[in-house]
Amino acid sequence: MSTPSDDDALADARAQIDELDQRIHALINERAGIALKVAEIKQAAGRTDFYRPEREAQVLERVAARNEGPLSDEAAARIMREIMSACLALEKPMTVAYLGPEGTYTQAAVYKHFGHAVLASPKPAIGDIFRDVEAGNAHFGVVPVENSTEGVVTHTLDQLVGSRLSICGEVALAVHHHLLSHAGELGSIKRVVAHAQSLAQCRNWLDTHLPGVVREAVASNGEAARRVAGDATAAAIAARAASDFYDLPILASNIEDEPNNTTRFLVLGTQQVAASGNDMTSILVSIRNRPGMLYRLLAPAADAGVDLARIESRPSRRQAWDYNFFIDIEGHADDAPVRRVIESIEAEAVMLKILGSYPRSIGRDAE
Numbered sequence: 001m002s003t004p005s006d007d008d009a010l011a012d013a014r015a016q017i018d019e020l021d022q023r024i025h026a027l028i029n030e031r032a033g034i035a036l037k038v039a040e041i042k043q044a045a046g047r048t049d050f051y052r053p054e055r056e057a058q059v060l061e062r063v064a065a066r067n068e069g070p071l072s073d074e075a076a077a078r079i080m081r082e083i084m085s086a087c088l089a090l091e092k093p094m095t096v097a098y099l100g101p102e103g104t105y106t107q108a109a110v111y112k113h114f115g116h117a118v119l120a121s122p123k124p125a126i127g128d129i130f131r132d133v134e135a136g137n138a139h140f141g142v143v144p145v146e147n148s149t150e151g152v153v154t155h156t157l158d159q160l161v162g163s164r165l166s167i168c169g170e171v172a173l174a175v176h177h178h179l180l181s182h183a184g185e186l187g188s189i190k191r192v193v194a195h196a197q198s199l200a201q202c203r204n205w206l207d208t209h210l211p212g213v214v215r216e217a218v219a220s221n222g223e224a225a226r227r228v229a230g231d232a233t234a235a236a237i238a239a240r241a242a243s244d245f246y247d248l249p250i251l252a253s254n255i256e257d258e259p260n261n262t263t264r265f266l267v268l269g270t271q272q273v274a275a276s277g278n279d280m281t282s283i284l285v286s287i288r289n290r291p292g293m294l295y296r297l298l299a300p301a302a303d304a305g306v307d308l309a310r311i312e313s314r315p316s317r318r319q320a321w322d323y324n325f326f327i328d329i330e331g332h333a334d335d336a337p338v339r340r341v342i343e344s345i346e347a348e349a350v351m352l353k354i355l356g357s358y359p360r361s362i363g364r365d366a367e
């Protein structure tokens, strides 16, 4: 039971919160006013770089560095993320095309990276996102590129070969799968619908909890949620966002077999991003297949102490057994050691294209 003195203490604490809220609110609006000034400066100089990924990465990194709690670094960064998102929307409302429909993990990646003040525009296929940004219908695009259990999204890599877009950012997202259904209990479920990758990532859970129930693969988990929304004998595997969007109750959470399941997404745009101090550079290299070629290509990086974070090969489609290599180099293309490594790779390669230098993703924050 609460006593009069408890009630006083509560009222006093709430009065302090009200007072702080007022100050925080005034400070946020003061910040927004300065962001508008920044926009005017950019406009007067004829610049269109309202969104500055490297600056945002530095601001968010600083939040984590100075955070003393009790808020976690992630929670503090999330709040600042939304403040900057609202400030950017005042400067210039941004449209971001992504692999839809609503409720997909790619949509969660858009909001994690840009905050919720952008207009997120769902597209049915990866190629549509590239086309939308190239045509200027969207300022940026977000596509999945790699999953920690299922490997690369080959369609995204193949699209990068012929595209003139640059990679402006990356987003790592902890992918948690949830079972969404109006069924009320597992026993009533006759059918589970999801993207094939998600069905595969929850195989053990499904074998144990829904043995013998039909598994149906569809184009995306958002689509799965849409389909089961009107059928109380069906369940979808999807993100929490799909539960909100389609008003579908979560019957079981975190049903993925691999708890560290992470998907990496790329942010695509038309601008070159300046160095943030913690960057990654992605290049596309085509080589003539000769003995020792791959070694010759990669040795200069090892000699210079530059880290190659990832190397992925894809058939070039020019001729059989001819490959394109997607190489991720730690650092920015303007950093002297990285630039020298790129130059020495270029000297050996038939073709080299810098796909982009961009700030590394911060955390793998759960969606």
Ligand SMILES: O=C(O)C(=O)C[C@]1(C(=O)O)C=C[C@@H](O)C=C1
Residues within 6 Å of the ligand: 035, 038, 039, 050, 051, 052, 053, 055, 056, 059, 083, 084, 085, 087, 088, 091
């Ligand atoms: O610093 C800038 O260039 C700004 O436009 C300000 C600001 C911010 O709110 O901090 C907003 C948008 C940019 O993406 C980066 C930062």
